Amino acid sequence: MSKSKSYQITLTGFWIFSMINVASFLSNRKWLPWSDWINSIYSPLYKLMFGG
Amino acid sequence: MRRWNLIAVIFSFIFILSGCAGRVELNELLIVSSIGVDYKKDKTIVHFQVVNPGGTAGGQGGEPSGGSGGSVYTYTVEGETLYDAVEKGRNILPRQLLFSHITSVVIGEKYARKKGIAPLFDFMERNHEVRDNIIMFVARNSTAKDILSIYTPIFKNPGESLRNRVRLAATSTGISEGIKEKDVVRWRYGEYRDPVVQGVEIVKISGSQDDTSNLENIDANDKTYRISGLAVFKKDRMVGWLNNNQTRGWSIINQKVKDIFILSHNCDSQKGNVGFMVKNVDSKTKVHYINGKLKYVVSVKGKAILQEVTCAVDVGDPNTLLKMEKRVNQELERHIKNTVKKAQEEETDIFGFGKLLYNKDPEVWKGYKEKWNEEFSNVELETDVSIKLESVGARVETIHEQK
Amino acid sequence: MNHTINRWQLVLIVISFIMGSSLLMAPNLTAFFSGQDAWISMLFAVIIGLVLNVIWILLLKRYHFRSIFRITEVAGGKVVGTILNIVIIFYALHLASYVVRNLSNFMxxxxxxxxxxxTFQIMIILLAVYSCFYGLNNIGRVNEFLTPFMILFFICSLALTTNQFRFSHLQxxxxxxxxxxxQGAYTTTGFPFIEIILLGSVLTYVKNKDKLSKSYLAGILLGGSALILTVFIAVxxxxxxxxxxxxxxxxxxxxDISIINIFERVEVIIGVVWIFGILVKIVICLFTALKGLQHxxxxxxxxxxxxxxxxxxxAMSNHIHNNTMEFTDFVGRNWTLWWFTLYMIVLLVLSLGILRKKDKSIDPHTEDTFQ
Structure with a gap:
């Protein structure tokens, strides 16, 4: 079975990404605060639509 | 293959054993069957009536058989709030309290008048074990402690007995299901209306009610309660009582009635009574807003069945029956009008008239909302009761016709 | 790994996906804003959700229901397609972690x-991973077996509460x-009616794609009606x-179910129905993400x-939010817009692809065995 280049890259990348998440969760640091980012984009829009 | 078997075993252990997370064994639990709340010098006294598992198994009444002690015990704890008392209770209770099986909450009259019922609800709603369909009572002219320290015969669990009593008393009080905690919360906070709570009192006070040996005594009146009247609250503080007739008026307006018993007093100007059971009572309240005035029309329908005649009337005569029907209608009308008058005197909207107006016409309601309690006492009431006499029972002619 | 499912299994998966996790949340999310008119909000949400999904399914039909990851690559080209695929994978995993968190919050x-x-998070994730290990056919069959029972439980439970139903509460x-x-409709449109576009990765495995769009929309309609009914009765x-x-x-x-004081304390049944729906939802999200990574x-x-x-x-389900209130507030505010963004982007890429006649380049007859 040929372990192609794209396979290597995707698998390594995905492992790194999930390990960063796990580490940030276990060490209780917010390295990737997804919800804060999403909130900062959409909250103004929501306020515009329904007024807070 | 061997490796896979091992992994399978480990995984099945994970799945099976995780069911044990946060487990509490049955013999570590103390099942609370009722809670009582009393007021004493700005403190909340909480009573937990707990079930004694040994005492409830087999035998009659609270009589111990095999197990030891009575069927229930009542612990009393003092605290600032309800939850404070629950936590302080851990110091004196032998096991962990389990609130899932509470059947009733009894509030001392003094507590209801001085502190109001509002401080109780948040804990009861927030706690995941307490159900919101527990029945509420106010201990009439007494404390919750008195109500919760009686051993009752037949039913080993006084709390359960209390709940059962509500259902049995339905034909005289009209309230077929008891007033539940969620009803009170919804009325008070969600529907612009003042709550009512059923009253309970001890039938006959005697010294040894809190002793199982009292169960040996044949006189049963000193070990039972009476469901009587309705405690009327203004906002969340108790202001007064509705008597039994007014209670029936309340329950008819609020569609709580299934069957109700009516005793008519005037019997063609003779001495004697006529008793009816009114079944399938269906009431409807409508609000009319005409020329800036509010008028409420309560219409009641139902079927009456003759139960008893103690005067000489000709039951076989259709005209007499029509007269009787009229009596029943008048009697019910009187109940309803009295109740509304009493509520208007107290300025408490215990019928949800405000909510009715809101349902029908939210715009008009906005004008009344601010001072509804005063406006409520001025609304006009009209009743339209039409009970049909359906059956006279197993006999036609009464013995009283035989002079 | 056998991935084929039939149309009936698809309908049931759609129903489970919609009812899972929304079943317990929908009444609160709508009634919080629209009070006694919550069921009208829910009705609007279902209508909007249906319209969005009709557009979605029509677009997919032009591409012969190939895997969504394949379609984006064909329609948008290599670079845009890959970026979009990574975004979809992230959305799927993100959704899965929210659903897991929702379950543990409830428990x-x-x-x-x-x-x-x-305990609950690890258990449900293990189950989902185990399901995905055996492929889509596996969860399709499990769902086919269990959903009818779940619907039966659900209907019975609702029916038992109707003796306390009062129209005056709705006036x-x-x-x-x-x-x-x-505003009430807004919160429930994204959750679950836009989330369901993730099924774009599943549709390609349906045998016999003739009436696929009808089955898909029927599933959404049925699941949506169940939600409307729930909100209506709850209020x-x-x-x-x-x-x-x-x-x-x-x-x-x-x-509150109480029938003659004997039939009581049965609320955990609805908990079971809900958890099963949640399992299906997590499995579908995980499956979509895995398929994307595989692609x-x-x-x-x-x-x-x-x-x-x-x-x-x-990890994500634990570190996205600190407490349950933050979670609910976030879902209520941002969820629909967050998912609507993905919907619009994919829609844009797909319609541009059609304008550029890229959809003709997909061969409708080869099977996606490896995609």
Whole structure:
């Protein structure tokens, strides 16, 4: 079975990404605060639509 | 293959054993069957009536058989709030309290008048074990402690007995299901209306009610309660009582009635009574807003069945029956009008008239909302009761016709 | 790994996906804004959701229902397609972690507060990973077997509460005003009716694609009607004020079931229905993510990605929010817009692809065995 280049890259990348998440969760640091980012984009829009 | 078997075993252990997370064994639990709340010098006294598992198994009444002690015990704890008392209770209770099986909450009259019922609800709603369909009572002219320290015969669990009593008393009080905690919360906070709570009192006070040996005594009146009247609250503080007739008026307006018993007093100007059971009572309240005035029309329908005649009337005569029907209608009308008058005197909207107006016409309601309690006492009431006499029972002619 | 499912299984998967996790949340999310008109909000949400999905399914039909990851690559080209695929994978994993968190929130606030949320999170993720290990056909068949029972439980439970139903709790109708009603509808449109576009990765495995769009939309309609019914009955039985304040109104509603004092305390049944729906939802999200990763890596299977995906979902479900209130507030505010963004982007790429006549380049007759 040929372990192609794209396979290597995707698998390594995905492992790194999930390990960063796990580490940030276990060490209780917010390295990737997804919800804060999403909130900062959409909250103004929501306020515009329904007024807070 | 061997490796896979091992992994399978480990995984099945994970799945099976995780069911044990946060487990509490049955013999570590103390099942609370009722809670009582009393007021004493700005403190909340909480009573937990707990079930004694040994005492409830087999035998009659609270009589111990095999197990030891009575069927229930009542612990009393003092605290600032309800939850404070629950936590302080851990110091004196032998096991962990389990609130899932509470059947009733009894509030001392003094507590209801001085502190109001509002401080109780948040804990009861927030706690995941307490159900919101527990029945509420106010201990009439007494404390919750008195109500919760009686051993009752037949039913080993006084709390359960209390709940059962509500259902049995339905034909005289009209309230077929008891007033539940969620009803009170919804009325008070969600529907612009003042709550009512059923009253309970001890039938006959005697010294040894809190002793199982009292169960040996044949006189049963000193070990039972009476469901009587309705405690009327203004906002969340108790202001007064509705008597039994007014209670029936309340329950008819609020569609709580299934069957109700009516005793008519005037019997063609003779001495004697006529008793009816009114079944399938269906009431409807409508609000009319005409020329800036509010008028409420309560219409009641139902079927009456003759139960008893103690005067000489000709039951076989259709005209007499029509007269009787009229009596029943008048009697019910009187109940309803009295109740509304009493509520208007107290300025408490215990019928949800405000909510009715809101349902029908939210715009008009906005004008009344601010001072509804005063406006409520001025609304006009009209009743339209039409009970049909359906059956006279197993006999036609009464013995009283035989002079 | 056998991935084929039939149309009936697809309908049931759609129903489970819609009812899972929304079943307990929908009454609160709508009634919080629109009070006694919550069911109207829910009705609007279902209508909007249906319209969005009709457009979606029509677009997919032009591409012969190929895997969504393949379509984006064909329609948008290599670079845009790959970026979009990564975004979709992230959305799927993110959704899975929210659903897991939703489950553990429910368990520790209403069922077993003594327990640790990790227990439930790890258990459900293990189950989902195990399901995905055996492929889509596996969950399709499990779902086919269990969903009818779940629907039966659900209908019975609702029917048992109707003796306490009062129309006066729903009056006055339309009193809340259009803004409030649409605000209630807004929260429930994204969750679950836009989330379901993730099924774009599943549709390609349906045998016999003739009436596929009809089945898909029928599933959405059925699931949506179940939600409308739930909201309608929850508000009619409890009153808007109570529903508004409860974290899981449907569960509280079932606690009130009381038939002649014997048939009581059966609310955990609805909990089971809900958890099963949640399992299906997590499996579909995980499956979509895995398929996307498999597509990116051009690998023949997705097994190497199972472990990191499971870990990622677990970690994300814990560190996205600190507490349950933050979670609910976030979902209420941003969820629909967040998903609508993805919907619009994919829609844009796909329609541009059609304008550029890229859809003709997909061969409708070859099977996606490796995609």
């Amino acid at each position: 520790i606030s209403n069922v077993i507060p003594e327990s640790s949320p990790w 006055p109708y339309f009193e809340q005003g259009f803004l409030k009603i649409s 009619g039985v409890e009153g808007a004020y109570m529903v508004k304040r409860q974290s899981y109104p449907t569960y509280e509603l079932m606690r 990116l890596s051009k690998s023949s299977n997705y097994h190497p990605f199972l472990l990191p995906a499971g870990l990622l979902i677990w």
